[in-house]
Amino acid sequence: MQWDESLSIGVALIDNQHKEWVQRFNEVAAAIQSGEAPNRVMETLDFLFEYTQFHFEAEERCMADTKYPELDDHKQRHEELRKTLKNLEQDFDEEGVAPTLAHAIDTLLSKWLVQHIREVDQRFGAFLQERGIVVSHI
Numbered sequence: 162m163q164w165d166e167s168l169s170i171g172v173a174l175i176d177n178q179h180k181e182w183v184q185r186f187n188e189v190a191a192a193i194q195s196g197e198a199p200n201r202v203m204e205t206l207d208f209l210f211e212y213t214q215f216h217f218e219a220e221e222r223c224m225a226d227t228k229y230p231e232l233d234d235h236k237q238r239h240e241e242l243r244k245t246l247k248n249l250e251q252d253f254d255e256e257g258v259a260p261t262l263a264h265a266i267d268t269l270l271s272k273w274l275v276q277h278i279r280e281v282d283q284r285f286g287a288f289l290q291e292r293g294i295v296v297s298h299i
Contacts, residue, residue, distance in 0.1 A: 170286030193263040
């Protein structure tokens, strides 16, 4: 998956985190598809999980600070992805580097991540822009 401006929400700090997130998902998928050693795949998955947690906390803090009215719904969607990532980790622990893991990660990228950014996160970006709120730190 490649980042393009259709994924931008108009908040540089969050967009940069999304770019990093996409890159990390791509690294996990590439590690699995190339048959890299399981420890390399696990390292990459671990970083992805940690980065996801960091990003979600930052995004939710920004939403709370700006009194975003859809914060609770957004948190719930984030929790759904956390559970999905935990399931991926369990699948890896049980099955190792398997085609089903590669497919699950690809589905996650193409469906959840893109849809979440284009629909849910972009609403937050529009909220900020409509109110003239500039986010300079998270």
